[in-house]
Amino acid sequence: MQALTFLQHLGRDAFQASRDRDFSRAWKKNVETGETKPRMFPVGTPALERCQYAVLTHPQYTAALVLDIDRPSHKAGGQITDLHTKVHTTLDRLAIAGYGPAWLGINPLNGKAQVIWLIDPVYAGEGRSSPNTRLLAIATTELNQLLGGDLAFSHRFSRWPLHKSSDPTAYRWHCQHNQIVRLTDLVAEVRRMTNTQTPERGEGEKQYPSGRDRIAAARNATAEAQTLRALAEQLPETSQIAPAAAGVIDGVRVIWVSAGRAARDETAFRHALATAHRLKKAGEALKDAKLIDAYERGYNVAQAVGGDDREPDLPPMRDRLTMARRVRGYVTAGVTNPTTRTGGNSRMSSAGRKALATLGRRGGQRAAERWKDPESEYAQQQRTNLATANQKRQWQGTALRAQVQSTILSTRVQTGRDPSTKELAGEYGVSERRIRQLRDELGLAAKRGRPPKRETP
Template structure:
């Protein structure tokens, strides 16, 4: 007989006998979750289904979590192989239909960290899990052991997991204290100048290396300002260079070699261009991610790309700058009203006239280029270039090209262009 398929999950009321006979249930959903589930596929080959009969390494980790009062609420043990499933009760997390949320992403990140700690199954789909309230005489059903009914916070579980794996993330907050608003503005300007310097280096790599890079102990140190080295950028570029050298020599691109090159270059840049900054080398987890990026770039033959941007303002700093900018604008508006013919108003009018003149010249140049391209095509008795082609060639939007063509009286034909045979 043909087996009946159920594309939709069955729904049962809590506490019914039908639900208690289910061995598998959906404990989590893409838009809602109140538990964190890990599937431990490491067998102990001890029959019985007791907690003490799980794999010894897993049992030792469970003991450590129990001492920290973060043991799972339920532990299910396979009575034949000693494999197990662990369930933590967590503060419910939600997301709108068809969307994600920061809390759901935190759940995914915490699950990933805890999977590393317990060496759980990374391919576990989390769609169907063992049901801890299952009741039947099936000899292969998991034996469940209730530990507590405590509801844990994801942030606490994440902190413990990262502590055990040693992958504590770097402190991304820059809670600098400034003596005045002017000092904060100057700090933001310095950060912007550093970012622009790195952008210039990335835009013209060969000449930038020759002009602003110093070869020190085999490491080409890049500078964002006199006496201030771009440590992360220098280290990443040196690691990428070593990656290409290893590939050329026919050697394997191992993480250890790439990370060693990164650390050496970072220490060299710190020694010659710290500029009063403390050593802030990224944690091992980020360095391993960097090594994977280097392997990918070397394998695909991509050019050097920036490791990461320069230091950014904290949330509090950005709000303070926005507030000062708002107040500065209000102050400027008052000066426009109270002294329309003063020095401040005259300087701003002069800047505005210069900016308008540059815009007019840019617009006239764009019109000339569009007209030249169209007339050149007509002189050769070929079809006029399309709006899309002109936009791609001149580096502007299609809407801007349409405006220019309308002003010139050279609008493109309506309708979709014919496909070429």
């Protein structure tokens, strides 16, 4: 009865399947045409029952959510109690809330598992995705993170729950129920368990009463980013920051954007990075919990002393986990003073970028209208300004050429040697390529080889 309900829900008359991990047998080739097609096994046939693997999902139609839990317990037996302790506890919590998997397959050798949820079927057009398939991808990712699943699982060939074989290594399958779950409810429960807030539609997108207000907001965000970039160049190495250092408040070095306004996300990230470097130096493991605690502490201190009447806006747990991985990567690579972006509402949304682009196009159209009459006052003034700028650049080039020639000849007379291209570029604030170009024009190319060392007095 349970197997029949499972098959009816999947809604398939035949499955592509394989008896073992040699998946090349799951395909057949037409000798005459050379075309390769999947080898399909009709439902209810002995051939399908002997298969341990089958394709349960399809990009255009899926009625099951399959996870590969690659966390061994090193217990033999193939029973549910042989699962890894954390996996067993988490699945119990899901089952108590009414969102446990319908089928569990246990590896009888090491306690690894595959689990299957029966879900409302999701559809997508050929070669395309849909909101429901994207929701399925979100649910799969968050369940993998919750249960320690294999993120590299291809979701192509899965273990077949209805197989019958004498293979001692075959998974032992246990049917728990035939309940069909809604993906939105399942995702909400997973986020409740992980204390992750569900993002609201349109979150972070601010509406502006006019285009001028939107442009002003974009300019303010750019100015804030430039301020933080300038601060980053002046900051000492994060690994050298100590609680007793100047400017440290309650063990956290707060970064200020303006008077009374702290860069909360930047402060929190740098405090987490400094903590990670100290942990590594002490020989301790860089656990997610420690790095997230340091991030939250830095954020709360910055909010307390420089909130500037802003409400706390900590990123969701998923972003904090990403932050922890990023910090570990920096520590491993030895990076102590990275350039980070500010979080919050300073980032321009897609609608904002489109609005700014539209305003920019309109400005270009107005300018193009002014150029329609080449003899208009506007066109004549612009040509005059351009000619003046070109003349000024020409004079600057002539003056630079004369200065370089004078310096080279003077140095030859006084010291008997040529100044290097690097020295000339540094003296006049231009590139070495420009100096080489001028030397070629003047016929005063530098001598080949390394310049002789100067004698120290």
